[in-house]
Amino acid sequence: MRLSGLSRQIALSMIKIALGTAFLVTLGSFAFYYIWNKYWPSNMPSESDFAPSLPEWAWIAATFSIAIVVSISVAVKLSRRILEPLNSVADGIRQVAKGDLAVRATVGDRSLGEAALLADDFNSLAEKLQQMTDAQAFWNAAIAHELRTPVTILRGRLQGLAEGVFTPDKDQFLRLLAQVDGLSRLIDDLRVLSLMNSGELHISQTRVDITAEIKTVADLASGMLQAAGQQVIIDAQVVWMQCDAVRIRQALLALLENASRYALAGTVRIQTRHEDGFYCLSVEDDGPGIAPERIEQVFVAFYRATEVTNNGSGLGLAVVAAIAQAHHGTARCYLSAAGGTVIELRWPA
Structure with a gap:
């Protein structure tokens, strides 16, 4: 059986104590009797003396004392190495119970294995709790x-x-x-x-006439699109798709609403296609586009890629991304060749 981590360190310490004691007794005994025989040969015990003499008792006591000191020293050193992360975790738990989620445990010696992993797990838990608390405060505000x-x-x-x-x-x-x-x-x-x-956004995928669904949503959004000076162009390369029609309509309406609020007057192109085993549904506008450094943030809840709010909640694209994930797909944003913004949903066909 191979030992690792804390059990390995304990086993190695026990082996060090045993070997050190044996080495001390063996080598020390040779040295003790050599010196005694060299300088006081007349006092050497005879073979008929079964009881240890006074010098032998003194040597036994000295050897025993040295072995005890060495054993205690090794045990204390090992216990300190073990207790450092454990005490740090215990203190961290008390601080977390008091509401201090910024506290982190000291990992210490990583060769201890289990103790270091315990400290790492505590730090990971504290970090997640802090992130959840910060996120909750942000969402509430x-x-x-x-x-x-x-x-x-x-x-x-x-x-x-x-x-x-x-x-x-x-x-x-x-x-x-x-x-x-x-x-x-x-x-x-x-x-x-x-x-x-919470992982509870369930969808019911059926075979859907996606072109008909797009036309329905475009009709619903015609008023706000006309007010923004925009018209819809539908490029349906795929007519039938496997998806949740209700959620796709919700996502598409959010994309059209986003275009009516932030895009320039002109055309809004809705395209469907089948590509590399994925269904693709995209909405493209005529600009002005999104700054490249902000593209990665557009699907974050309450984030706005422009300083003008236009009464938007900042949730529309986050909902689009959530619906794409519920279809086991992704949502992405990029700039078209003409400089407009393209929001694309992709999910497995």
Whole structure:
């Protein structure tokens, strides 16, 4: 059986103690009797003397004392090496219990194996707890910020209607409905991301006429696209796809909404294709594009690639990425040859 880590260090220390004691007794005994025989030969014990003489008792006591000191020294040194990471982990646990998630255990001697791994595992756990706490604080602040604007608008409008400041006509009610729709989309986006983070975003893939689904979503988004001076061009190289139609419609609507908010007036091209065993669904606009250093961040929740918010929540592309992952695929962003932004979903065919 091969020993490793802490068990190996303990075994080696025990072997050192045993060999050191044997070496001390053997070599020391030869030296003791050699000196005695050389300088005091008349006092050497005879073969008939079974009981140790006084000098022999003194040698036995000295040898025993030296062996005990060496053994204690090795044991103390080993225990300190073992207890350093263990005590550090124990102290770290107490600090974490008090709310200090920035604490980290001292790994110490990595040759101890299990003790070093325990410290590493504790540090990894503390780091994940800190990341989760920071993420929770960020999400709470971000959600509160995103909800504040529509709720404030709704409250102001309703108070104005109650006090007679605004006329209760169709236009006012449509504005209120628009704010409620925005809240509904925000809540639905948050629900999708929450389900994705907890691993509970389940999809039901069926054979879908993707061209018909694209036309349906384009019709729904026609109003906001026309207001932005944009028109949709559909390039459907693949008609049928295996996917969750509801979630793909949700992702496509988020992409069109994103284009209407941030892209220039012109065309929005929706393309489908089958490539290397993957289905691809992409939305391309006419610019102005995204700075290359910001492309990697566009799918992060509440991140905006432009300083102009346009009332966007910063959740749309994060939801798109979550839906792509639920299909066991990916979402990516890149710039087209014309300088526009392309958002592409890919999932296994």
